[in-house]
Amino acid sequence: MSTLDITAPLLELNSVTVAVNRQRTTPLELVSDVSFSVTQGECLAVVGESGSGKSITAMAIAGLLEPSMQVTGSITYKSQELTELNPDQRRALAGTEIGFIFQDAMSALHPLISIKDQMIRPIRLHQGLSRKDAEQKAAELLEKVGIPPARNVLNSYVHQLSGGLRQRVMIAMALSNKPSLVIADEPTTALDAAVQGQIMELLGELRRSENLAMILISHDISVVARHSDTMAVMYAGQVVETGPTQGVINDARHPYTHALINASPERAHAPRRLPTIPGQVPTLDQLPPGCRFQPRCSFAIPDSIAPQGMTDFGGGRRARCCNPLGISA
Amino acid sequence: MLLYALKRLAALLPTILVPMVLLFVLIRLAPGGPAGALLGDEASPEQIQALNNQLGLNEPLWRQFINFLGSLVRLDFGDSLFLKANVTGLVLDRLSVTATFVILSMIFALVLGLITATIASRSHNGPLDRILVGFAVVGNAIPSFWLAVMLIGVFAVQLRWFPVAGYAPPTDPIAWAQHLILPVFCLGVLQAAELFRYSRASMLDSMSQPFVATARSLGLSDNTIQNRYVTRMTLVPIMTVFGLSLGTLLGGAVILETLFSLPGLGQLLLTAVQRRDYPLIQGCAFFIALIMVIANLIVDLFYAAADPRIRYGKAS
Numbered sequence: 001m002s003t004l005d006i007t008a009p010l011l012e013l014n015s016v017t018v019a020v021n022r023q024r025t026t027p028l029e030l031v032s033d034v035s036f037s038v039t040q041g042e043c044l045a046v047v048g049e050s051g052s053g054k055s056i057t058a059m060a061i062a063g064l065l066e067p068s069m070q071v072t073g074s075i076t077y078k079s080q081e082l083t084e085l086n087p088d089q090r091r092a093l094a095g096t097e098i099g100f101i102f103q104d105a106m107s108a109l110h111p112l113i114s115i116k117d118q119m120i121r122p123i124r125l126h127q128g129l130s131r132k133d134a135e136q137k138a139a140e141l142l143e144k145v146g147i148p149p150a151r152n153v154l155n156s157y158v159h160q161l162s163g164g165l166r167q168r169v170m171i172a173m174a175l176s177n178k179p180s181l182v183i184a185d186e187p188t189t190a191l192d193a194a195v196q197g198q199i200m201e202l203l204g205e206l207r208r209s210e211n212l213a214m215i216l217i218s219h220d221i222s223v224v225a226r227h228s229d230t231m232a233v234m235y236a237g238q239v240v241e242t243g244p245t246q247g248v249i250n251d252a253r254h255p256y257t258h259a260l261i262n263a264s265p266e267r268a269h270a271p272r273r274l275p276t277i278p279g280q281v282p283t284l285d286q287l288p289p290g291c292r293f294q295p296r297c298s299f300a301i302p303d304s305i306a307p308q309g310m311t312d313f314g315g316g317r318r319a320r321c322c323n324p325l326g327i328s329a
Numbered sequence: 330m331l332l333y334a335l336k337r338l339a340a341l342l343p344t345i346l347v348p349m350v351l352l353f354v355l356i357r358l359a360p361g362g363p364a365g366a367l368l369g370d371e372a373s374p375e376q377i378q379a380l381n382n383q384l385g386l387n388e389p390l391w392r393q394f395i396n397f398l399g400s401l402v403r404l405d406f407g408d409s410l411f412l413k414a415n416v417t418g419l420v421l422d423r424l425s426v427t428a429t430f431v432i433l434s435m436i437f438a439l440v441l442g443l444i445t446a447t448i449a450s451r452s453h454n455g456p457l458d459r460i461l462v463g464f465a466v467v468g469n470a471i472p473s474f475w476l477a478v479m480l481i482g483v484f485a486v487q488l489r490w491f492p493v494a495g496y497a498p499p500t501d502p503i504a505w506a507q508h509l510i511l512p513v514f515c516l517g518v519l520q521a522a523e524l525f526r527y528s529r530a531s532m533l534d535s536m537s538q539p540f541v542a543t544a545r546s547l548g549l550s551d552n553t554i555q556n557r558y559v560t561r562m563t564l565v566p567i568m569t570v571f572g573l574s575l576g577t578l579l580g581g582a583v584i585l586e587t588l589f590s591l592p593g594l595g596q597l598l599l600t601a602v603q604r605r606d607y608p609l610i611q612g613c614a615f616f617i618a619l620i621m622v623i624a625n626l627i628v629d630l631f632y633a634a635a636d637p638r639i640r641y642g643k644a645s
Contacts, residue, residue: 064542091548100546107539112561112636121557122547157637173547 008079009037010213011061011181016073018053018060027070028284030056034073034239035310036232040180043207043214045224045245047260048234049281054217057234058183061215062100063090077181096126099179101203103186105166109158109173116154119173126177141172146202164195168202175206181213188223200227221264225249230316233257236282236292239310243317251326253319255299291322299323330640334630341622345615346401352614353397356607362386363410363605384410386607397611406612411604416612420594424616426496427593430512431582435571437517442524446563447555449525450532461525468522473581477515477588484511494590512589516581520574527570528563535562564635572628575621 016034019027031053038044046054059065061075063082075082077097082090094100102108110118119141120134129137139149145168147153158166167187174182184203188196204227207214218224224231225245232242233254241254252258259277279296282288288295294304303322310318364380365372381387385396400406406416449461485493491511497504535541536559544554583595590596594613601609633639 059542062546064545091545091550094546094548096548098546100543102539102543102546104539108543110540110544110558110561111638112564113558114637121553122549125553126548159638170543173543177548 008039010040010042010078011215012037012074012076013057013061014074014076016057016060016071016075018056018065018069018071020069029237030069030284031060031237034234036230036239036242038181038213038215038230040213041207041211042230043216043228045216045218045228045231046234047218047221047224047231049219051236051281051284052234053237054234055185058100058185058215058217062098062183063094064100095122095174095177095179097179097181099174099177099182101167101170101174101182101184101187104190105163105170106158106190108170109166111158113157114154115156115158115161115169119154119169119176122173123176138172138176141176142169144175145169145172145206146198147172163191164198167191167195167199171199171202171206175210178210179212181215182207183215183217185217186219187216188220189218196223203227221249221261233260236287237284238292238320240293240321241317241319243313243315243319247315247317253313253317253324253326254293254321255297255323255325256293257319258325291320299325330630330633334626337626337629341626344622345618348618349397349401349611349615352611353394356605356610357390359605361605363607366604366606367410400608400611401615406615407608409601409609410606412606412609416608419597419609420612420616423592423594423597426591427579427582427586427595429499430509430516430586430591430593431578433509433513434516434520434578434582437513438520438524439567441517441521442528443560443563443567445521446525446528446532447560449529450536450559451555453533453536462529465522465525465529468519469526471519473515473519474584474588476519477512477585480511480515481588494588496589496591508589508591512585512591516578516585519581520578523574524567524570527566531563531566532559535559538562565632568628568631568635572625575624579617579621 014035016031017029018031019029021027034053034057036044036046046057048054056065056069060069060071061077061082063085065071071083073083077093082093085093109115116135116138119138120131123129123134123137124131127134127137135154138154142153143149147165147168151165153161153165153169158169161169167190171187187203188199191199200223203214203216206212216224216228228245230243231245231248232239233248233256234240235256241248241252241257243253248257249261252261256277259275262275263277265274277296282292282295289307290305291297291300291308294300297304301323306322308320308322310320311322311324312318313324362377362381363384364377364386368376368380378387385393388396404417408414409416409419412419445461445465449458452458481493484490491507496508499505541554541558544558549558579595582593583598585591586593586595587599594617598610598613598617600606601613
């Protein structure tokens with residue numbers, strides 16, 4: 001965990017807001033004021049509940065949002081402002097600079113096209129290889145993600161593969177044009193526990209051997225603790241806490257982070273029932289004023305009603321809280 | 330797969346036999362008979378009786394039925410009562426016209442239906458989409474004979490671009506095309522309206538599938554995704570529509586062949602029914618039934634080729 005080098009970040013998000021236009025009313029903000037950065041070779045974990053805006057943020061970085069969604073703020077990648085690029089320029093980066101690993105490989109791969117044909121099309125598009133060379137390349141990629149040629153996966157269709165094989169194929173495809181940044185959107189959620197571990201190991205190995213930066217989206221705190229360098233916790237469309245993973249997990253500043261970590265089975269200290277967070281995540285069109293967690297927060301103070309900005313606690317630690325934990329007043 | 334095809338072929342026999350038996354009974358239940366039609370209104374009962382004896386129609390029904398089954402097995406339905414020629418020969422002769430007509434219409438429908446569905450789904454809920462959907466609703470609602478009469482009225486009678494009716498053999502390609510354009514357009518455009526609805530729905534569904542996001546994350550262009558990934562998904566629904574509408578196509582062909590005076594199977598069948606030409610009716614119906622079941626079998630076998638998740642014969 002000694003990644004304190006002051007290199008320029010590979011990817012930097014600054015006050016990124018994603019809004020979807022609605023008829024007759026103001027646009028609805030799905031993601032508000034998100035800022036974080038990733039350096040080469042680093043793994044940033046983005047954690048949060050379903051609907052907290054993790055995937056929308058990831059899609060915004062990869063340029064995969066629907067045209068009806070508007071991105072404001074700044075996303076810089078290799079000092080290029082992504083929000084200003086036209087669709088063709090964005091497309092040129094897709095797969096070659098930013099790879100995307102989807103959650104459910106079963107539906108993320110085309111059901112009627114063989115794995116080989118799905119793999120070689122982007123390889124040929126970006127690398128201009130002949131069909132034969134691209135097939136060779138696809139076979140090498142599959143070996144790299146731990147699929148021996150004897151499995152004959154190239155000539156298979158997605159429904160013929162096991163969950164683990166599918167996800168390995170998905171990873172091989174995402175890496176096929178040598179991106180520097182890989183976004184893995186819950187890469188192991190659709191898998192059983194044993195396979196989950198293998199896939200995370202594989203991603204870790206690939207990250208080290210290719211010096212990849214990775215954004216790992218997850219709601220599994222134990223996976224995040226084991227595999228990421230830094231983490232960002234999202235709640236109701238906002239980042240509520242960022243910092244080095246070990247620091248955040250062992251000593252959370254934001255009450256939501258604290259509650260989330262306590263609710264994870266591995267972290268709970270042998271109680272019979274897991275602690276839960278009272279109440280429900282507010283819907284995005286009915287957000288409370290000020291701190292979005294305040295109605296559910298057991299540490300709320302009168303100041304929580306006011307809008308909250310990120311407070312810097314030093315050591316890369318930031319949290320969106322006016323009554324942070326672990327700080328003696 | 331091969332085993333499956335053979336099994337299906339064996340199952341075709343009863344599928345064809347049932348309509349043939351029904352037909353045998355039904356044409357004999359219908360009032361009037363070939364003798365009355367042959368001899369005209371002036372014929373005396375004795376003359377009719379004599380002709381019926383000659384045609385074998387006074388034999389007991391079970392013997393007629395056995396003769397009929399024999400003709401089915403030998404694929405020889407005897408001679409037409411009016412045309413004085415072998416039924417099988419007559420049918421096969423006319424079949425080429427009908428086949429050309431129907432196949433050209435299907436190709437036209439496929440091209441038109443797929444192109445319009447692609448345009449509509451890519452501008453989903455836009456003005457172009459709405460206009461095309463409107464056309465499809467109209468196309469699904471209007472009957473083929475009405476459209477045929479309108480087309481003849483406008484393009485043949487008023488504008489004189491095409492002949493009003495009739496047919497020219499393909500040895501004269503220009504005349505052949507001129508005679509076929511209106512009927513093919515008429516049958517094809519209505520079929521395209523049906524295909525459009527299914528393909529558009531299927532394309533819209535595919536466009537929101539995660540594999541489209543995967544393809545986009547790999548930098549594939551919108552055109553590649555549409556043509557290679559989204560359209561690929563419409564293959565199965567398109568074949569379903571074709572399989573289901575084969576009957577409509579052949580039925581429509583019967584009506585349109587009569588309206589456009591195309592010397593096809595439909596026209597032959599219609600005149601045979603009017604004249605109570607029993608052997609010819611049975612022959613026509615047999616070949617139409619045969620085409621239907623074989624076409625449906627081909628559709629079923631193509632399913633497996635279009636969708637690797639469908640594999641016949643391995644189940645159970």
